[in-house]
Amino acid sequence: MALIVQKYGGSSVADAERIRNVARRIAATYDGGNQVVVVVSAMGKTTDGLIEMASQLNDNPREREMDLLLSTGEVVSSALVTMALHAMGYDAIGLTGWQAGIRTDALHRRARIVDIDPSRIQDELKQNRIVIVAGFQGMTDEQDITTLGRGASDTTAVAMAAALKAQCQIYTDVPGIFTTDPRVEPRARKLNEISYDEMLELASLGAKVMHNRSVELGAIYEVPITVASSFSDEPGTLIHGSVAMEVRNKVRGIAHDTNVAKITVVGVPDRPGIASSIFAPLAEAGLSVDTIVQNTGIEHRTDLTFTVARTDLAKAMAVIRPIAQAIDARDCVSADHLAKVSIVGTGIQNAPGYAARMFETLSKNNINIDMITTSEIRITCVIEADQVQKAVRALHEAFELEKPEE
Numbered sequence: 001m002a003l004i005v006q007k008y009g010g011s012s013v014a015d016a017e018r019i020r021n022v023a024r025r026i027a028a029t030y031d032g033g034n035q036v037v038v039v040v041s042a043m044g045k046t047t048d049g050l051i052e053m054a055s056q057l058n059d060n061p062r063e064r065e066m067d068l069l070l071s072t073g074e075v076v077s078s079a080l081v082t083m084a085l086h087a088m089g090y091d092a093i094g095l096t097g098w099q100a101g102i103r104t105d106a107l108h109r110r111a112r113i114v115d116i117d118p119s120r121i122q123d124e125l126k127q128n129r130i131v132i133v134a135g136f137q138g139m140t141d142e143q144d145i146t147t148l149g150r151g152a153s154d155t156t157a158v159a160m161a162a163a164l165k166a167q168c169q170i171y172t173d174v175p176g177i178f179t180t181d182p183r184v185e186p187r188a189r190k191l192n193e194i195s196y197d198e199m200l201e202l203a204s205l206g207a208k209v210m211h212n213r214s215v216e217l218g219a220i221y222e223v224p225i226t227v228a229s230s231f232s233d234e235p236g237t238l239i240h241g242s243v244a245m246e247v248r249n250k251v252r253g254i255a256h257d258t259n260v261a262k263i264t265v266v267g268v269p270d271r272p273g274i275a276s277s278i279f280a281p282l283a284e285a286g287l288s289v290d291t292i293v294q295n296t297g298i299e300h301r302t303d304l305t306f307t308v309a310r311t312d313l314a315k316a317m318a319v320i321r322p323i324a325q326a327i328d329a330r331d332c333v334s335a336d337h338l339a340k341v342s343i344v345g346t347g348i349q350n351a352p353g354y355a356a357r358m359f360e361t362l363s364k365n366n367i368n369i370d371m372i373t374t375s376e377i378r379i380t381c382v383i384e385a386d387q388v389q390k391a392v393r394a395l396h397e398a399f400e401l402e403k404p405e406e
């Protein structure tokens with residue numbers, strides 16, 4: 001008998017018919033002789049609707065009450081899925097996140113799970129019940145309700161699987177993890193497997209299938225995660241620790257992200273402490289920065305360029321402008337129509353030729369590279385946003401990702 005945690009996303013429970021479909025799938029897993037714990041997201045676009053509703057009543061609602069509000073979306077799903085199972089004659093019980101023992105810190109709207117006490121769930125499982133848990137939420141030590149950040153029902157599911165030492169199945173509206181976004185490149189191919197590290201890069205770089213903290217947790221607690229469609233029986237993609245050691249093609253996927261802007265602080269005095277005086281206040285403002293490029297100085301001045309999410313640009317410029325003045329930089333400019341395109345795969349940094357082939361492919365397609373960064377498992381180029389589709393397709397072709405794995 002296996003213990004399985006399944007998660008169903010918002011589109012999988014968007015209406016009564018889909019909830020019935022989900023209930024049938026849960027029942028089939030249970031009938032297969034498994035213990036089943038299910039984590040559900042809010043129905044369809046419920047969370048967006050609740051945020052919109054709040055904005056009609058208050059321009060700046062308190063985060064505590066936002067969490068109280070947003071947590072209800074998942075609670076509705078948990079109750080309804082449980083009722084659908086009851087109607088089919090199954091013994092199931094619906095639980096909110098806090099009833100399921102999920103304790104978090106007090107950072108409302110982006111709380112982190114501190115601990116899960118699985119004893120209630122274990123009791124229910126002992127009574128042969130199916131347990132349906134509301135995703136995306138928990139409770140602080142002060143018994144305030146928190147939410148874990150947009151898309152974080154995945155994180156609830158993986159954390160629950162880790163606490164219960166179970167396997168984790170994420171059911172969504174796509175059949176798995178693809179070599180790239182199939183809406184951009186129709187020849188994108190579903191991967192049979194991918195490593196946690198590669199998935200983490202893809203998730204952070206704009207592949208929106210999985211919440212990236214859920215992949216991080218999976219890696220830390222070594223939870224095998226399957227991602228598959230709730231609308232078919234096709235096998236999905238297995239995310240796990242090791243992928244065949246010496247795969248011929250090290251590039252596993254192409255990620256892209258069009259939420260990119262860059263800021264250049266021009267003519268920064270070239271002396272110790274300057275970088276920290278620029279980046280520390282950005283960090284304090286909760287703004288994450290990446291792809292930092294600093295030139296070597298000429299006549300004791302240098303330019304410092306970095307990227308931020310386009311959606312954070314106004315906030316970042318408001319932080320940077322006074323600092324640029326204070327450190328006597330010449331100017332501070334921004335550009336906001338940028339994108340990142342990345343090739344991702346374990347070992348590409350150490351394998352000769354991958355970077356060269358990436359740059360050559362972009363150049364052949366007349367795509368100008370603005371900035372380049374690498375990590376052990378990816379190479380990222382910052383380019384113009386309107387070139388990104390062309391870049392993704394050209395790279396997909398150049399690295400032969402449409403060809404099946406061997």
Ligand code: ASP
Nearest residue numbers: 041042047150151152153
């Ligand atoms: N309902 C939440 C959201 O839309 C959490 C989730 O679906 O994972 O962000």
Ligand code: MG
Nearest residue numbers: 009151209211
């Ligand atoms: Mg999601």
